[in-house]
Amino acid sequence: MTGLRERQKGQRRQLIADAALELFKAHGFVATTLEQIANQAGVSAPTVVNYFGGKQEILLALLKEPDEQAMREARSRLDENSDPVDALCELEGLMTTYQLRAMPASLWRELAPFLFTGELSETFHPWNLAVVEETKALLLHFQEQGVLRESIDLEVAATVFNQYANMAFIRLATEATPDREAHARHMRSVLSLMCHGMLKG
Structure with missing residues (x-):
């Protein structure tokens, strides 16, 4: 069960990172917000902060x-x-x-x-x-x-x-x-x- 949970966390982390990269490419790093990243990844902004910080x-x-x-x-x-x-x-x-x-x-x-x-x-x-x-x-x-x-x-x-x-x-x-x-x-x-x-x- 622990292994599954870790895999799911890793997949969510990758999902957030991929969403951020897509937005960074489209809009630039400075113009991209955490809220946009969260929306793109289908998670909440606090979840993004929890996984990465910023x-x-x-x-x-x-x-x-x-x-x-x-x-x-x-x-x-x-x-x-x-x-x-x-x-x-x-x-x-x-x-x-x-x-x-x-x-x-x-x-x-x-x-x-x-x-x-x-x-x-x-x-x-x-x-x-x-x-x-x-x-x-x-x-x-x-x-x-x-x-x-x-x-x-x-x-x-x-x-x-x-x-x-x-x-x-x-x-x-x-x-x-x-x-x-x-x-x-x-x-x-x-x-x-x-x-x-x-x-x-």
Whole structure:
């Protein structure tokens, strides 16, 4: 019975998130209200609040899922023959692919000014920390393989990766016609430079 109840809660949560995304795409994030989301999902506004808390938390949930998928895939492909530049490029590339699929450019353009400062940035802070932790784990793999220097501050390296990847993604996502190939080439050059300073001599 508990399993069934949990599945039903998960389905309702997904229903609310899907309704919110549909409205965000149609009307924009700022213009969409909790009441509209509730109506679209066929639930009450207090139910939306109970499941998520507010619009920002719904948006966070919508953006976490693609990154979680990307991190799972990148982790599953990591082995003793992996190269740190290739691994970082793959992680960044998967996150970029899934985030571009998750939301249209119009919504990214609306959100861009709020993602690095202010209340929305604070809402996203725990998730940025999760990406940093995943990147640290990836870099630790290469440190333990003897590829990266032991003296590397993995926290700093992972934070630099996350912050730069975020800025580069927003630039790409808000382009009139996102140039994925140019973005991938740019990120590989940046990550190659970053890794060059961490490699053992």
